[in-house]
Amino acid sequence: MDIEYVLKIKKHPTLYKRFPQLLTVTNGDKRQAQWLFYGKNISHYDVELLNSAVHGDLQLLAGWKVGSYDVFTIANDLTEQAEQTLAELQLDYFQLSDLPELAEPGLIVFDMDSTAIQIECIDEIAKLAGVGEQVAEVTERAMQGELDFEQSLRQRVGTLEGADEAILAQVKENLPFMPEMREVVATLHAYGWKVAIASGGFTYFSDYLQQELDLVGAFSNQLEIVDGKLTGNVLGDVVDAQAKANILQSLAEQYDIEPHNTVAVGDGANDLVMMKAAGLGIAYHAKPKVEQQAPAVIRHADLGGILCILSASLVPQRLSW
Numbered sequence: 001m002d003i004e005y006v007l008k009i010k011k012h013p014t015l016y017k018r019f020p021q022l023l024t025v026t027n028g029d030k031r032q033a034q035w036l037f038y039g040k041n042i043s044h045y046d047v048e049l050l051n052s053a054v055h056g057d058l059q060l061l062a063g064w065k066v067g068s069y070d071v072f073t074i075a076n077d078l079t080e081q082a083e084q085t086l087a088e089l090q091l092d093y094f095q096l097s098d099l100p101e102l103a104e105p106g107l108i109v110f111d112m113d114s115t116a117i118q119i120e121c122i123d124e125i126a127k128l129a130g131v132g133e134q135v136a137e138v139t140e141r142a143m144q145g146e147l148d149f150e151q152s153l154r155q156r157v158g159t160l161e162g163a164d165e166a167i168l169a170q171v172k173e174n175l176p177f178m179p180e181m182r183e184v185v186a187t188l189h190a191y192g193w194k195v196a197i198a199s200g201g202f203t204y205f206s207d208y209l210q211q212e213l214d215l216v217g218a219f220s221n222q223l224e225i226v227d228g229k230l231t232g233n234v235l236g237d238v239v240d241a242q243a244k245a246n247i248l249q250s251l252a253e254q255y256d257i258e259p260h261n262t263v264a265v266g267d268g269a270n271d272l273v274m275m276k277a278a279g280l281g282i283a284y285h286a287k288p289k290v291e292q293q294a295p296a297v298i299r300h301a302d303l304g305g306i307l308c309i310l311s312a313s314l315v316p317q318r319l320s321w
Helices: 013-018 020-024 044-051 080-089 121-129 132-143 149-158 166-173 181-190 203-213 241-254 269-277 288-293 305-314
Strands: 035-040 060-066 069-074 092-095 107-110 194-202 217-226 229-235 262-266 280-284 296-298
Touching: 013 020, 013 060, 020 060, 035 305, 044 080, 060 305, 069 305, 080 092, 092 296, 092 305, 107 241, 121 132, 121 149, 121 166, 121 194, 132 149, 132 269, 149 229, 166 203, 181 194, 181 203, 181 305, 194 203, 194 241, 203 217, 217 241, 241 262, 241 269, 262 269, 262 305, 269 280, 269 288, 280 288, 280 305, 296 305
Parallel strands: 107 194, 107 262, 194 217, 262 280, 280 296
Antiparallel strands: 035 069, 035 092, 060 069, 217 229
16 A cells, blocks of 8 residues: 555545534434535535525535545435536536445455556557557447447457567556546555456556556456567457456455445446446446446546545544544
C-alpha cells in the first residue's frame, strides 16, 4: 500500500460551514437517505438548483469528503428533474441500496483498457503496426456490444501478424493510468480490500499493472510472439465476458469474501456479465448500453467516484470524523 496516495474519507469543517443544516441531523435521520450525489467543490448554487428539482425542500442528511470530492446523502426521492439538474451540473449520483461494506474485507475487479488505463492497448499497438484505423473501428463496435468479443479480438490481433514485438514496449512506456487509479487502489488496500484486473486486453500490460499497483491478480490474453514478431494469434482461451465473471467469483472464493462485498468496474459491453456477478457493478465513463444496465454509473468524476459511492456504507456510525 502506498500511503501517499490514500484518499482520506472524513467529515470536513468546510462542509459544515457551508451547509450548517448538516449539524442538526441525527444518526437515525441519516439512515433515511435515498440517494447521494458527489463532485468537486459543490456550491450553494448547485444545492439550490437541486432544491428546485425535488419534491419539497431538499433534505441534506450527511456530508463528507473523499479526497477532494464532496459527498452528500439526500432524503428526498430522486426525481427525473433532479437527474436532469445533476447532469447539467456534471455531478454524479447513486441511488442507495444494499451497498458493499467498505469497512469489511472486499474485492474489486477492474477492466483494464479505458477503465484502469486511459487507452485501448490493441488500438495503440495497431497504430504502430500501421493498421490503426481498421482495428479501432472493430474495437469500438465490440465495446458497444455489436460484435462477439472473442471473434472480434482474434480478428484484430490477426491484423498484427508480422509486427515487431518492440511496439509493445513502446506502448507500455507511455501507458497512461486512468486519473485516480493509484489513489483508489491505495485507499482500498488501506481498508483491507483485494484489487484485481480482469481484461480482454493483453498480459504484457496487465502484468505491468499488477506489479505497479500490487494487485492480487491480473488476468488477460497472451499474444503469441515468435522470433521477436507477433504471429497474429492469441494463446489459450480468450478472457471474454463470462471469463471475467468467473475470475471475480473465483477470487472471492479464494479470499473468503462474501459475494455482496464484491465490486466490478468497467466501460464496455463485455463487462456486463462481471458486473451482474458482483455485489455492485459500476459503469465508468461507459458505453450507453453499459450505463443502461449497470446499477451504478460514473459519468463525470474520475475513479475516485468509486470511493464516493462505497464510502456511504460508513455512514452514520463508522465514518471516522
